[in-house]
Amino acid sequence: MASSEPVSRKDRVPTGRRLSAESRERQIVEGAIAYFAEVGLDGHTRELARRLGITQPLLFRYFPTKAALIERIYAEVYLKRWDAGWEATVRDGSVPCLERFRRFEIDYQRRIDDYAWLRIFVSAGLKGFDLPSRYLGMVRERIFAPLLEAMRAESDLPSPRAQPLAADEFELLFGIHGALVYVGLRSRVYGIEGTADRDTVRAAMLDAALPGLLATHRRVVAAASFSGPAAAL
Amino acid sequence: MASSEPVSRKDRVPTGRRLSAESRERQIVEGAIAYFAEVGLDGHTRELARRLGITQPLLFRYFPTKAALIERIYAEVYLKRWDAGWEATVRDGSVPCLERFRRFEIDYQRRIDDYAWLRIFVSAGLKGFDLPSRYLGMVRERIFAPLLEAMRAESDLPSPRAQPLAADEFELLFGIHGALVYVGLRSRVYGIEGTADRDTVRAAMLDAALPGLLATHRRVVAAASFSGPAAAL
């Protein structure tokens, strides 16, 4: 893989010894993301250090415990990669609401269809950490709630203030969302390599699901209004 | 939880000592399924034994290694719970093909929306075992392939022998399938407890997705036939 040309001591990639504190920390974080994504959060600090070409005690100079390193991974992969533009997209009144939904999903799925993102997300869920539920709670409140409000308005339905959003309305969006996420899961978690480009597959799924969405949404809202705003079931 | 009445030595549940070999083995398998589903496949044999109320070496009397015990779990949870009736359902010519799909998914999802089933399935995928890909390969070949063949026939389209099934056609079914699976994943893996009954949610998703499926399928097959049977992309 690496070239066999002799490399001067000055410009060689400083993977070995005596890095600055900040670039060593960055290297550890990046390496930890790749490593724990591959083997799971039960991966071992010694093996991580070996892959980084450093000794294991050095990890504990930069992170007091293994748990702190994993906490840093969460911040790095999920909180840091949340795109504030998503919230702007779904609130853009100059675009039809179904098109906002499409644009959000295309962009969001491209971001999360990533080896480390999906695998660490699932690993965290299995280990009982609240990261996945908190993250999906953000999607629900910051993305889907404004979208449903816009869909209500576009269909001349009562605003969420007059009639609170029902659980079934969220499920409508989570259904399409889940179909798109599942495409990435099959590849990144289950190791199934399809022949088709996953972006294209997801675009086709949206083409199939979006046209009927507003009509379905109107039926759901009508059904929910019968049983009253509180009874979402 | 348990009643406080005194229990005669004869009919008390024999959880403690001196079980018959087969009932002890069964108890270990059941306990291992529950334990590894909860903590992941990196769970420890000592903790499993503690929960079963037995000593750790006894586990190794019934299973030579921890890996063998996990292999047994795979057989018990996935191969044994595969329902041959599913293959009959999707081949039942007396029922419209979309109704066959609905019946299969309702029954299948009810079976797999199970704490142990979903969590061990995902854990196995993360650990790189080929169980998930093999299992989904069975769904693809034994369920979806016959369904697509029936959908072709019902739409007067060429049979798979004349024009092989395209990857996009499978993605159509996996899309709806994934939306339904995701409902269980959010609960069982991410720990999100929705207010609504998940069976009802999935039924509503099928109601929304199935009516347009045959028309979409015809478009996909027409598009695939242009690029020739071999080029599925």
Add this chain to the structure above:
DNA sequence: CCTTCTATTGAGCGAACGATCAATAAGGGC
């Protein structure tokens, strides 16, 4: 060149891991 600072290492601690084996005790057949 020498000193200072600190990134990095080697050795090692206590605990817990998967797995082994001889000793033990519970139950069935006579």
Add this chain to the structure above:
DNA sequence: GCCCTTATTGATCGTTCGCTCAATAGAAGG
């Protein structure tokens, strides 16, 4: 009631885990 079978245990092996700490070595400033 005794014996034989075998399910079950207690003790323990070698390894590896997360983590600690004193010693080392590489770069920067004078």
